Amino acid sequence: MSEQRGNGNGPARTGPPPGRGPMGPGGMGGMGGMGMPVQKAKNFKGTLRRLAGYLKPQRMKLLAVLVTAILSTAFSIYSPKVLGQATTKLFAGMMGRINGDPNANFDLPGIWKIVVFLASLYVVSSVFSYIQQFLMAGVAQKTVYGMRNEVNEKLGKLPLKYYDSRTHGEILSRAVNDVDNISNTLQQSLTQLITSVITILGVIVMMLTISPWLTLILLLTLPLSMVVIRGAAKRSQKHFKTQQMELGMLNGHVEEMYSGHKIVKAYGQEEISVEKFDKINERLYEAGWRAQFVSGNIMPLMNMVSNIGYMFISVVGGIMVTRGSISIGNIQAFIQYARQFSMPLVQTANIANIIQSTIASAERVFELLDEEEEVPDAAEGSDAKLASPKGDVALKGVNFGYKEDAMLIENMDIDVRSGQTVAIVGPTGAGKTTLVNLLMRFYEVNGGSITVDGVDITRMQRGHLRSLFGMVLQDTWLFNGTIRDNIAYGRLGVTEEEIVEAARAAHADHFIRTLPEGYDTVLNEEASNLSQGQRQLLTIARAILADPAILILDEATSSVDTRTEVHIQKAMNQLMQGRTSFVIAHRLSTIRDADLILVMNHGSIIEKGTHNELLAQGGFYADLYNSQFVGGGMKQIVS
Template structure:
């Protein structure tokens, strides 16, 4: 399984982050995580910043509050050092026996109260910063999500045909969430870390330039440690993510097909395969966590070397009276504050790389070619009383312009006719239906409904003229009532029940514990395939369309139910144009017109009797289903 799939397998965890999220101890472990890199970093960054421009006033306020919050926090160690100096001077006076020596408790208390005030003010500004940034991040991502959602509604069907559902979901959900998390957490951390680094260096320089130089000399060693550990752990994290993706894929396959696994006695093989992947995952995970987990101890070791030199040199300077002991204490605190934002900044740099890669993937989606624009408002055609006359004139179509599937097709269907479309797999039956509903645009020719070109109609209006019952049922997580009512907005309870009765679904619905209030799960697996098909038929009946499209709608029900449904269908198809994609040719003997397709062309047309009399392609298809002979074998599809 690919890295992309493994990323999809863990939607809650953005790439580039450690187990505990950005920043902190977990963030340091994340430095070894494999980082997605953008193809055009600068261009994508500029475009992402463009989404922040409407919030620039709040962003400026965030920056100001971050400076103030960090400044007060940075100044605190120096104030604390003053209290330490006063205590030290009082204590040394007592030791030396100075009769005037005393502890300046009043002064110390003033410093303590001032210090408490600094901490409180710093916390208030930090709270304001987080509050403002939450609004900036969520409003920005809210607008981006709306843009992505609107875009998905404008994309042609070929876009979805050429991509997996997981890939589209990953861009619309995971990548947008990654951007949201970075704006909310990492951006404020980056601002705070950079201000802290600059502020701490300034404060250390005010205390002692020499001690500051000693600390800065340890920086190259720190960078070597970080880069070395991160580069090694990244290799192991990459392997870990790949193995995790394979494990997720195996588990998903085994649990979704557990009946087949048990039926063929493959439990032991399944467990053995799981154990092999799990062992590889353990090895790569152990190495990744061990190497990345060493970053903090190694950084601590480098920091302690710096503390050792600072303590020795600082002690000498105190004995010479060139620096106070409080300033040494403050300097050591600054030295400890200095290493953490360095590691955080390096970690956030990785996260930002990953975020820009996510933004690039989202922008690629937003830049996809949309459907041909609809007719302008007021210039579009609306059929107030559609009859259902459908015609195709000289229609040519191909999924690729240089490889046409349908060429120069002519069809003339009158209102109320039942038209059956037959042919072997790949003949173009489903493609023809997609063209009728304008899921794809024709390369040449035109299609009309009631004499009006379908390109002059709004797509929603055009598709509202059709009712569809497909071989592959689609039901959503909700009640049976909601799933039937999906066919028409505002349908009453009586209309829903009548539609269910017409589809012969009312009886089985009422036998369920909750009746029409029964909640279907995500895959509607608490109903049989035949029951699900009955509900989709009831939905189509409720929609009361002018034109019907039926794709072997009775293929998943028993023979007795099929007879009832055929009667309901004949009643439903009265005075309506019907296109029936047929695999069992016995179900279309009464069709007014049968179109026989092969390789994208209509090679025969006529009634059932006429086509049998011709003894051609249709006759071979028909007889092969009963005798197993004939020139052409049919596969359903």
């Protein structure tokens, strides 16, 4: 069990989410995302129903969004026909003048009434559109707010084995990227889908009221449009997929080279690194150029198809005007409707891809929410609490395996009394860290029991149980904050004097005061502005300040120099007085002074006793101990 800041697999966005164009949802005015690779859900219908369940509490607002979308779109759709009426009046006045009618006049009052009415339509349409966006923003954010809370609560209930079996990047990607994808779709694409569908239906209705024959001509161009869209999207799909793959490789290479730039420079590998970057970048350029070129042709091709439709509409419409079967204003309105008709079709097809990707993201989030949780804590009020913990620890007949059919620890019995120091040694994979995981209930035993002061740990709340332990691990963990905050992390309400006293006990006070800001020095994200040894001293100070009943020390001084180790060892000896201490693979001096040494191998305790007793036995421990002597000097026992 080791504390970590991360494993380098954090969620790095390598481009727009699948199904979205490079300029946001629908990119290039709803065209650019047509060829983007789409992540598909395994169970689309089931996931869609479950996601819809999150929207149920907001159903009244969603109904209001639908009503305002219909009204906004309806007013917008009706506007071209009203504008056509003004054009007809102007055309009638102009033709009267041309034909020499002395009584022919422009109906300016009528035209002004139409203009005012048209302006009112635009204003009302904008108002309803604003209300629609305002309501949908609230629906989307409240829905995702609840989902994020569920994910956060779930992450706190998942057992340690879930985190051990997955990369940090994968978990964070589900909790952040996938939830953001759902949020963006609810916020933007859903309203766009509603308005696109309403626009298509409304435009068809309005065109039919003007001329069924012209409407038929326009609809005949739809198959050609679909062929163009499908062909371009299919060709660009493979290029977008390659682009995303190469972009991920480029990001991985840059991250790797940046995190290890000292090693790269030390071994003189800069040229090779740059050469590899250039090769990946060249492939990314080729894939990106082809993807953008092919998808960028969709709009010109669609315009070409639309222009063919306009040509037929103009010719047929002109003939109809000359025969007096249709007014010129209606022809103008029809052409506007024809222009409005093609864009929602492409947007709808694009949004269908986005929704596929969103359902896939929702499925990944739901998989996280459906993961098996930790065994429930003891119920409030019935849980046991130790008011004055002594630190007696006992394991009786403990069996444990990470897999049910492969036991790592079998029938383990340990009895540790308060104030004893227990050293745990053994080769890698012997089960030393597993034993600590079981003590702190990060994993549940398959059989037997573990007690602290005679109380079974399953009867305690996990938070109370873990408050009894203080940990100093080989892998230090410090967060982005001041040194003062990092030392005080394990205990609430501490004073400045207590923080400084703990730092002095850990021999950290001197180096802290040499820093420009002292205890107010802010550590960066990886605490890389301190040396490894200094970071270890701060974690030791944190454990000292926490004042726990039981200590767990895992290679606690492995990262400090020999002189500092002597000081820390004195502080540790003082800290361990009166406390039960488990020392895992510690320095030889600590092991020699331990009250009990447990020698583990393959999950079992094969030897136990004091240092001298185990040496006298001449067994596994003696061989391990003697192997640490090199030229008369002694090395630490390592796991």
